Amino acid sequence: MQLFVDNDILLKLASTDLLHNLNTIFNVNDSSIFILPSAKFYISKSKNVRRKYSIQTINKVLNAIKVYSIIPDIYIDQNKFFLLSNISNIDSGEQLLYSLNPPSNDFLVLTGDKLSIHELFSNINLKGLSQNLYHKIVCLEYLFLMIIALNNFEELTHNIKSSNYCGDKTIQIVFQQNNLTVDLAVDGLISYFKDLNKQTNDSLFFPKP
Secondary structure (H helix, E strand, O other): OEEEEOHHHHHHHHOOOOOOHHHHHHOOOHHHEEEOOOHHHHHHHOHHHHHHOOHHHHHHHHHHHHHOEEOOHHHEOHHHHHHOOOOOOOOHHHHHHOOEOOOOOOEEEEOOOHHHHHHHHHOHHHHHHHHOOOOOEEOHHHHHHHHHHHOOHHHHHHHHHHOOHHHOHHHHHHHOOOOOOHHHHHHHHHHHHHHHHHHOOOOEOOOOO
């Protein structure tokens, strides 16, 4: 299994000390986690990142990605990359991730960009491309469902709140509920996941029991 992870996921998970959960959730080693070639520069230099995340979070990500792999050029299908050029709601990071054609089909793409996920599976001009990513896209809500199962809920909730809810509106709505319990959090995440999955014609990654 290879994981291809966007910068947004890296930052959101690192802000709550959850980045190591990727290895456990998907049973992979560090070298099987691939990041964008631009990740180090973007995370360390972007003004938007520095406004949204603490220097501690940024440093956590920069330390973590030292042992991750960088997506090699040979993994990118140039025809797909060209097709995704100038598509509304798909930025340069997702453009590269959605252009992937790695040697093995045993891979997943992790992104927290809901707009790009929706665009990928709803834009009729991307139908051929999106079929190759059917059940390959892992969204943030799925990740947090798995993370809840791996962590002490009270400690997890405290860290999420302390990190300003990872800078994510959905996570904030779910974990800001009154009298929050693990069941309420799970129900909330499942609800948001199902809504996004419905919008994408059941195209998201969600393993069958």
